[in-house]
């Protein structure tokens with residue numbers, strides 16, 4: 001049994017209607033992101049000597065290309081290929097919302113749709129979100145960068161407070177990342193995703209299961225590791241190396257680490273392989289990361 005706790009459907013960057021399109025193919029071309037993934041998410045020889053702007057441009061181009069392939073059909077192929085039984089699919093409002101993911105879940109029962117906070121609704125966003133929880137949302141996703149909301153936003157804090165009654169997990173994007181080329185940078189706020197502020201937020205809401213997506217990112221994961229005593233703080237493995245996954249297993253314990261890929265932004269093969277390596281063939285650890293932790297959270301226990 002394998003549960004992937006982090007994936008997307010639909011064009012979360014521009015809102016093009018792609019989820020149910022057929023035969024959208026992935027371009028097969030050389031790019032630095034795929035090379036990094038093949039090299040277990042660690043810099044390969046020569047990587048660190050490359051011009052940082054060239055590196056970011058290559059990775060951003062590839063991420064945008066992958067975003068355009070986030071169709072149900074492509075997700076299904078990846079699930080089949082990798083033997084994945086369930087997948088948490090996360091909306092990012094205003095581009096992709098709960099209804100679209102709920103529809104996908106009716107077509108494939110492996111999909112667990114999450115909901116988000118629709119800030120455009122103002123105060124009514126809270127009722128909408130709670131209604132989604134009753135209608136089958138497995139949890140709540142918040143993306144401070146793409147939703148352009150800081151973590152001390154009053155509506156966000158009110159929504160988190162109300163979400164307690166559902167007993168379901170909350171996933172936040174962590175670490176600053178620029179999702180757009182400079183001419184479109186107005187669409188996002190990388191500065192709103194502070195790892196240290198997220199740890200503080202998790203402390204502020206001890207009743208909520210608070211999951212740091214990407215475990216703080218490839219460079220600043222140490223800021224999330226600092227939160228090891230915050231018992232309601234969890235991480236997923238997307239984009240992390242074997243070494244960093246081992247650090248979280250040691251510091252957080254295997255009960256608070258979740259297998260997650262961020263498909264299609266990350267391919268599923270890489271974290272599958274790296275979680276297996278980091279677990280050192282310990283079946284108990286493998287079971288916890290691949291499905292037991294996620295199943296427990298789905299039942300509203302933490």
Ligand SMILES: [Zn+2]
Pocket residue numbers: 006007008090213262265
């Ligand atoms: Zn994601």
